[in-house]
Amino acid sequence: MKINEINELKEKARAVRKGILECIGINKKGHLGGSMSSADLVTALYFYKMKINPKNPNDPDRDRFIFSKGHSVLAQYAALAECGYFPKSMLETTKTFGSILQGHPEIRTPGIEANTGSLAQGLSVGVGMALGGKLDKRDYKVYVILGDGELNEGQVWEAITAASVYKLDNLVAIVDRNKLQASGPIKEIYDIGDIKSKFEAFGWKSFEINGHNMKEIVEALDSVDEIKGTPSIIIAQTIKGKGISFAENVTGFHNASLTAEQFKEANLDIENLELQGELI
């Protein structure tokens, strides 16, 4: 699965974004904003960093990825389909009756590692998986993507403390710092302040990157491998709705439906995304 070329990874990110649109479809509500803002991070995890085998999804030595902000799972569904965990044709069944692609992640879907959706629980589940890995002396890593709005939840800080107490250097959290929560800009709604210094105060090693620059993402994911004795946090500065011109930085596209016209425009935007160079 491993792709080393940045340009190829960018193409995968394009495919993931197209997959997100497949999940959302036309006149069918979906969490567009946060899925698009995390698309490059998810792409780098699945196609560059993680040791995974879609043919053996339960390999005990695999790396794990948990989308703690479960509503953005569309990006994960798109990546899993692209990896071959299930057919891409299934993406359009997302959030419909009888589909294995539920509105929020469930472990009955191949490749999904934990049930999330009620915010904050994913990081704690990651703590448990990291403890299990240490106990079994396996060298897998657990990656957890959190939303910046999600950091409002108290349980996140319980988990951050626990990861530090147990020196979980096999746990990597990534904050999709898209600066918008469901009701509006974080600065206006519930400003939690400087995330980096908070994590550092809890004993984590921190990294800050542009979450749409594939080179920076890849380098940060490699850098955390060097960290021993503490968990790591990658704060990825992102744009909510990234890649779709009319949805970027627009609160209304946190969870929205697309008209046929918008769907077409969104697909065109994604096809043209490479013209923007470094995906910044």
Place this chain on the structure above:
Amino acid sequence: MIKKSNLREAYGKELVALGRKDERIVVLDADLRGSTMSCYFAKEFPERFFEMGIAEQNMISTAAGLSLTGKIPFVNTFAVFATGRPYDQIRQGVALPKLNVKIVGSSCGLSDYGDGATHQSIEDMAIMCSIPNMVIISPVDAVEMKKVVKAVVEYQGPVYIRINRNDLPVLTDEDESFEIGKIYKIADGKDITIFATGFMVYQALQARAILQDKGISVRVINVSTIKPIDVDKVKEYAKDVKGVITAEEHTVIGGLGGAICEVLSDELVKIKRVGIDDKFGQSASNYEELINYYGLTPQAIIEKAEELLS
């Protein structure tokens, strides 16, 4: 004098015994190991014991993560905190994916008499009963407690066990079998059936002795698995008597009384419930004061029996 024994002690020691045979067993606690008796496991298997601090929500979700790596986590704290505080974590992260997490609520009911309403779990079974996929077990004595621990290790899926804090009369034998989902006849009778759970089984037996002297014949059933309730046997034990009584150290809403009423709702049988009457607990200087005040006594059961037969 009937022999008394402590369920918490039995639980803690059995966990160690099973831990020696099964490396998958891991134990988590929220700074109450000396009370839940997970301390025995912590001492023998420090690498498989995780002190999670006073942070129950993270503890439950961490246990979910451990179970996803093939471990069998036993999560320990007081019943009131084990079910109330991390309700959402249990619902979303444990019960929905049917993970193999065992939640152990210690000091259940009014058994932590001194600490008052905040520490007395009068509704823990009601909370857990309402969640799909959950199994709820309320052991009657220390002997059954040991069998329960063994059975839940063998059972694949989420389980909630409530454990009384105080020494309780031993009513069952080592060689009796225990199966999750089965109810057990402790004493037979033909006028009234009492479905009781936990400490209330002993109260029911005492009531039975007094009623016997009055010429009333009473059957006593130990319902240690509250969910899934043993539907066929509940119906069987209810159909040949003049009335049914439920008895639990828990609110009469949503626990054993609720479960029995639900099962018997389409049967022509009179049912009376003995339990805590939709009220919070309070501090007392001993257990008995609360048992008497909240009507969890043989006398309360006798009154219901007489009402049923009048």
